[in-house]
Amino acid sequence: MIVSFKVNGRQVDLDIDPRKRLLDVLHDDLQLISVKEGCGEGECGACTVLFDGQNVNSCLVPAFQADGHEIVTLEGLKKWPGFSTIERAYLEHGAVQCAYCLSGFVVSTVAYLKNQTEQTVNEDQVKYALAGNLCRCTGYTKIVEAVKDLAEHEKLKELFAEDWPYER
Amino acid sequence: MKDEIIVRRPQNLTELDQILLENGNSWTFVAGGTDLLVQKQVWQRATHVIDLTSVTELHQQVEVLPDKVRIGAAVPYTKIIKHPFIKENFPILCEACRQIGSIQIQNRGTIGGNIANASPAGDTLPVLSALDAEVLLGPRQNGTFTHFKPSEIMAGPGQTRLKQNQYIAFVELPLPAKEGQFWAFRKIGQRQAMAISKLSLAVLGWMDDLLTIKEIRIATGSVAPVIQRHAKTEALLNGQTLTEALIEKAAEALKNEISPISDIRSNATYRRETTANVLKDVLYELLMEKKK
Amino acid sequence: MKPNPKDFRVDALSKLRGEARYIRDERILGLWHGLTVRSPHPRARIISIDFDDAFKWQNVTVVTAQDVPNNYVAMIEKDMPVLAEKIVNYVGEPVALIAAPSPELAMEAREHLHVQYKPLPFIDDPLQAEQSDIKLYGSNNVFKEIRIERGDLDEAEKTADKVVELEVRTGFQEHVYLEPQGMIAIPENDRIVVKGSLQCPYYVKNALNEIFKGLRDITVVHATTGGAFGGKEDFPSLLAAHAALLAYKSGHPVAIFYDRREDIQFTTKRHPSVSKNKVYVDAEGKLVGLDIEFYLDSGAYVTLSPVVLARAALTISGCYYIPNVRIVAKAVATNTVPSGAFRGFGGPQAIFTMEMIMEELAQKLKMDAHRVREINLIDEGQTTATGQVLKYSVSNKQTFYDVLERSNYQQKLNKYRQWNEPILERLKQGRYPKRHPDDVLKGIGLSVFLHGAGFTGGGENRIKGKLRIEINDNGQPVIYSAQTEMGQGQQTAFRKILADALAVDIEQILLADVNTDLVPNSGPTVASRSTMVVGSLITDIGREMIKKFLEELKQEYGFPFEYRTGYFYGGDMVLPFRQVAQKHAGLIFEKEYRHPPFIKFDEQNWKGDAYPVYSWAAAVAETEVDPITFNIKVTRYYTTHEIGKAINYDQSIAQIQGGSLQGIGYAIYEKLERQNGHLNVHGFVDYIIPTTVDMPFMDIKILENPYPFGPFGAKGLGELPLVGAAPAVVSSLRMIFSLPINKIPVMPEDLFELAQILRKNGGQP
């Protein structure tokens, strides 16, 4: 069946097997290799992408559900001016190890920062926001520290407001 | 070769009902997909699929009516959690939704899916039960939905009494009185997030200043093949003054009223005792708070 | 604390940008997909393999035992077949392979391939294995038996004031590398190239060389690897063999990518252990004797069990001085998926066992848990159970005292005991246990642990790891090693070691891709050996390189030069390293590893220097237990690690954080049991690892006590953090309940049962 949606700002029209998961279409057909499969069951978050601005597990979304919607993957986040700040925080905090989990974490980080409405940041909120992303290497400490720093980053809020290149 | 698969994405209820009444196909519904796509066998074998997230009323609608709220069965949890009216009037439901899976799951998962999946560990089910929710089933007959209680829909683990091609359209929650209201939702799982319930307990009740329980509703999840309300325990508490002795009696009663199972996640003894202890905990906390 | 930008990982940016290519990200034209047909029985005879006519078999390739040139996976022994031929020995044992142009077609083919079995009785309990009539291995199903004896236990019995006996058990643990196993094999004329997610390219190459002896040459290429933890040490040899066989027979490149279910059920696990222990102590609580019978449940085939067993046996008594010891350790066969390498490699089981012995002693002697440990800690100059005299870099006491002090252990212990008293009292009386809504039981516990750096015994001298460094045309040294990056930071560490040795920037140093056609066999990336063993080759070569350049400069200019901070100084000339090196483009340095000569180990009698040196650590865990649900939360975790020298401080901290949480998972989350020959988990739904909200606050300190024969004094680090986390957590739970808990994982249901005991007996066990 034909599905049409936006990926990282680009309109795509694909003829797909309706049983395919969004994950398969992104990773295999569109070669967006940042989207990883760690479990295929919604448990690990390695396949996390933005679906209309919200983080979802692309392994649980039938690809046809993307029709008419907007998908953003890590490849697309790189086009946003705020990305370098996020990258820098992960780098400086030493939050990278095998990194199979990492693109999922970065997407969830962006979703959290973008959708977060609370005035003050506390660690528990950050942890809760990232609980759908498993990591076996880092023990999470450095990742949570990085995201906590980012949540306090004033400039980033502006960049979401003004320079977000996508519709949602 | 694999069977062909037909997918329909109706835009509204009328279209949806038309498809269902049209011909003799047996349709599989998909909403958030967070249960269906995990069940790979079922998903792979489906030949006729209807996407409920394309149906505007089901996916978008939270309608505030004079004495109740009507929530589209395919509205994702996140939207429910953030809805100001639901937040204000049904905090117990928000709490249950917040404890489901992860943010990713909450962004897709739906109440309709939770009910239709009929897992004893479905976290909204005890809460819906305590809220005396009504479930509206389509397709409409002569323009009206069929009404059910959530507990009537669940037949056993993974089994519902939904007929072929029958779908959940809305969940209606009668507005509970605010005066003297107390509530608790407790979910016990192996870890603090992303946990499947070993047991869960929903309590909703009303009490006056003299600690007399006017009404209490108690429902449990995961401790039996289906979600249950516990009428005997409720009856024991209704109209009584909350005291330590009463709490102990109620916990005993609940212990006798449930028949939990042993499985990979826990064992029956733990479940039985702990369910009763969690009820105790809820009621003692209430007592401590009121005495303050 | 943020790291020094100089310590940023060299692989971080490509990973952060999602550009690193893992094996599933390879694009290979005409790639076929392979899958595995597996035994549904724990043990059965294969009667027949039938292909039904309803399927067009010419469109796919099927491989069975008949197609395997030499049907064994060469590891320590050759007992494990690549594909089962007559008998299957565990649920999930590979019986046939199918490859097809698409995964769907391969799956369809599987539906049409029918294997008939005759189920046979099987071994389900490691303690029954030796006596069983069923023979899986040799005459008694013992893959390996090790006896370590020292002193005289009869003597211990005479002098002892008290004897304590206990049984200790540890469960399976799954690695949960986030990237499931995956491998691609590409046929090329007389060669098969295998590329995949793996730890030890030469293990794979050697295994495949034997299978395809005389038929094909083998090249193994390492792909970016998404975590391993030992799980990609031994297992990839089997998986690579499968992919290679399908490629060999079909003539197409073939990928086998496991999904999580397949991975969690049918790849190696950490060995469960059971031990029967008897300890003798004098009146003050000093250990005078230790008698241990220790079993590792090894699964159906030998794999690496003998060496895992050796490390366990050599680690058990490690942190304590005990004059009389008998350790009888056995790796036994069961009809289960083979257990294999896993971070810690027998160490976690051994340390858990010993630490529970100390806990039990404390309880029986009515001493504080940390006191019993304190008076028995081994120190420099003392001898271990194998008679090794500890000479270098011994920091057992330092880590112990440091962690107690930093965590404020003693004060909290007293405070928490007082705090818990009324709650426990109410639990005993069967009353509602809380005084206020957020009342919890608070525990604090500790553990002392160590890890031998590098291979056990004479392992390093057998492997003879070789390293090569070449100067490229730009004057940059390129390191050629078979060591692999799987997330632990090996690439950064190696480049940094050479950069530091040469006093140049890390960007000046390059690392060759790991491909067995290019890099020498510097040995496997295991056993926390890369930094200490291979790293020491790097610093040695670094030194040689400078020496060589100084000589050449003297020749050329006629006066002596000196090398400092990246520059050669001579006369009034100052030459940067790179300029000098460029003149020697193409120059090659090679070196082979040897243990320092004084290190001697007798493998027949298990006597001598089991490891050249040990890394030391101690940990304190604080937990909260809900008195209603008995849910456990580790709230704070303190640990002090002494690792010789932290090559990259920040990455060392990261390793400790990750390893510690894996150990905490081992203690209270990760449950995997065998039921009737089947493992009872199917994925992440029922194999529970900690998430962000489950992680404790971690407070980590690294001490440095340089080891003279490691690069800059470094010893090993990778495995140590996992080794001691579980006993610290369980120690804190024992502190709360003052009752024995001698097994992991500990579940709320177990604590619930303890509370029932408290209630029944008024607190007496």
Ligand SMILES: Cc1cc2nc3c(=O)[nH]c(=O)nc-3n(C[C@H](O)[C@H](O)[C@H](O)COP(=O)(O)OP(=O)(O)OC[C@H]3O[C@@H](n4cnc5c(N)ncnc54)[C@H](O)[C@@H]3O)c2cc1C
């Ligand atoms: C990682 C993970 C964690 C989870 N954690 C929790 C948890 O903590 N608590 C919990 O309760 N659940 C949990 N779940 C389960 C799941 O998310 C919920 O049950 C969710 O509510 C399902 O909704 P859905 O819209 O995704 O259902 P779908 O997967 O779309 O559908 C589920 C089933 O219901 C049917 N169906 C869906 N909508 C309708 C309808 N309107 N009418 C008729 N039939 C319908 C489908 O045909 C299918 O059989 C988890 C799942 C995952 C993958």
Ligand code: FES
């Ligand atoms: S692959 Fe989608 S959540 Fe794990």
Ligand code: FES
């Ligand atoms: S860095 Fe390896 S799983 Fe997160």
